[in-house]
Ligand code: SF4
């Protein structure tokens with residue numbers, strides 16, 4: 135099982151698609167959901183409690199999460215010293231990576247770091263100076279011998295040219311990544327669709343960009359024999375080519391990947407913090423292997439591509455923050471993604487048959503924080 139540990143509700147950045155949206159969203163009604171807005175800012179359960187909980191699953195994977203988890207370096211050290219997990223991971227904005235000693239950083243199996251592409255774009259979304267500090271820290275941890283997987287985690291919206299930014303992250307003079315994932319800022323806030331240009335952008339920029347990027351991805355396999363870990367493509371290609379079973383929600387939210395709030399209550403995914411109707415018990419009393427499972431409802435449950443999409447996002451499906459029409463626009467991007475990979479399947483199959491790339495090149499640790507469907 136996978137668990138996000140929410141170490142703090144605080145963050146040291148004020149990104150446009152997160153803090154900015156919260157401000158715009160402030161007066162929005164959050165439906166009939168019963169939300170606890172008074173969660174403790176820091177972890178209020180004991181590491182012993184968590185250690186006992188984790189002992190029940192020898193395969194457990196823990197991901198430090200926030201807010202910004204590196205605001206809690208002492209909690210990270212304490213947790214890693216006290217709790218036995220198969221892997222530790224962290225999802226961070228990267229600004230404070232230099233505050234954690236290499237003996238801890240180097241124990242992370244995976245670090246997901248938020249970066250949106252080139253300096254100009256990253257700083258536009260995340261604030262001036264963010265890119266430079268993050269890149270400096272990434273160079274530092276590599277110098278200090280971090281050998282785990284480093285995933286660039288992009289948040290994507292209207293100012294992003296997906297082809298330009300994803301290819302830049304894979305190969306540039308500042309810091310090149312071998313793993314890239316992206317997530318659309320879509321369906322998470324209440325009133326942003328009306329004031330945004332999502333429909334036009336997804337049709338004229340994002341979906342054509344996905345087609346171009348998928349062609350580039352396979353061109354690189356042909357040219358260099360390399361399968362770049364572009365997670366959305368990797369997950370879909372794996373399903374279309376190899377692991378053909380119908381998939382459940384690909385992020386694992388609510389069925390294999392849960393989150394532990396600062397107060398120890400377990401929720402299906404970190405975005406559902408405080409939503410009391412979805413509390414699944416407490417780390418002090420639950421067995422990680424026996425948690426209740428939740429699955430997406432309509433429109434996903436009746437969708438003809440549910441088998442390959444998996445439902446995109448449990449939070450969006452439950453909260454329905456975007457209208458039916460707006461939700462349908464997001465689904466068009468999912469179809470666009472599947473179509474982009476599907477169009478390349480014959481070429482990939484040929485490359486596998488010719489042994490220029492292998493089935494193993496498409497393998498990845500599922501539920502590692504990459505949701506696959508952006
Ligand atoms: S394409 Fe849309 S409706 Fe269909 S399963 Fe995915 S998110 Fe749900």
Ligand code: SF4
Nearest residue numbers: 385387403447448449
């Ligand atoms: S895709 Fe949705 S349900 Fe899954 S982890 Fe992200 S916010 Fe949670």
